[in-house]
Amino acid sequence: MSFTLATWNINSVRLREPxxxxxxxxxxxxxxxxxxxxSPVDKIPLEQFAALGYHHIVARGQKGYNGVAILSKLPLLDAGDQDFATLGHARHVAAKLENGVTIHNFYVPAGGDEPDREKNVKFGQKLDYLTEMRDWFHANKxxxxxxxxxxxxxPREDDVWSHKKLLKIVSHTPIEVEHLAQAQDAGSWVDITxxxxPEGLLYSWWSYRARDWDAADKGRRLDHVWATPDISNAGHGxxxxxxxxxWEKPSDHVPVFASFDL
Structure with a gap:
């Protein structure tokens, strides 16, 4: 079975349905x-997606914030969700394909603007979320x-436009990178992208604040595709x-693709 998967922070599925x-x-x-x-799950605009062949969805949602969804042409079974750091947010959902592959879809907290958990509750929540991800993957390999x-x-120096300038900016601080690495190692996850x-600058996000995002090109690779070692060699493309x-009325993130032959 071969399939292609994409991940995309859409920043409102209803607003950006087109x-x-x-x-x-x-x-x-x-x-x-x-x-x-x-969006609450029952407000996701499914009819137009189904018209294009996406008849299957596993999702978790809430009004106005967060939310994760897996749309699929392939049959899916709901494989549950986890509320890491007990935030009560819709930030994780899992689904299983008929070939036995489980897909985990995550939206890790952004962490606010100040990389100091004493001054910024959101940064502490982000670190706690990653710590509980790590512990869960240790307990549920x-x-x-x-x-x-x-x-x-x-995480990498070539995942940002300037490693030196972003070392104290949330999303690239050493403590965040270390927490993500621990969660990755706990599941023995392989970074498929x-x-x-393997080499070169690679971004999936450009700030809305940049007047001309393309010319400035001050991006970061915040969006990821990982796989367990038993199937990582099947990943490509x-x-x-x-x-x-x-695109018109874009998200600040763009889709990241990978294909798997399993």
Whole structure:
């Protein structure tokens, strides 16, 4: 079984329904994992997605904030969710394909602007969330699994436009990178994007604050595709759809793709 998967922080699935439909029609991934849907599940506009062949959905939502959804052409079974750091947020959902592969879709907290948990509650919540992810993967060693999502951390020096300038900026601070690495190691997760594209600057997010995001190109790779070692060699074809940042009423994130032959 071969399938292509995409992950995308859509920043409101209802507001940006037109560009979700554009992606589905033009790129046709078998599975699309969305984060920050900002919608209760029953308000997600499913009819238009179904018209393009996406008849299956597993999702968790809440009004106006957070939210994760897995849209699929392939049959899915709901595989549950976890409320790491007991935030009461819709930030994780899992689904299982008929071939036995479990897909975890994550939206890790952004962490606010100040990288100091004493001054900024949101930063502490982010670190706690990652710590509980780590502990959960230690206790529930994943197998035949793919993890995707907006993890809100750009871990490598070449995942940001300036390693030196962003060392004290939330999403690239050493403590966040270390916490993400511990969660990754706990599940023995393989970074599929960097397995396929091992060298060079690579971004999936550009701030709305930049007047001309393309020319400035001050990006960060916040969106990730990981897989467990038992299936990581089946991953290939990774790419980031940079052009989507320039679509009408865009998200500040763009889709990240990978294919798997299993």
């Amino acid at each position: 560009i979700v439909l554009k992606l589905l029609a033009e790129e046709g991934p078998d599975v699309l994992c969305l984060q920050e849907t900002k 994943p197998e035949k699994s793919i993890l995707v999502g907006d993890l809100n951390i750009a 960097r397995q396929d594209i 990774s790419r980031i759809l940079r052009d989507a940042r320039g």
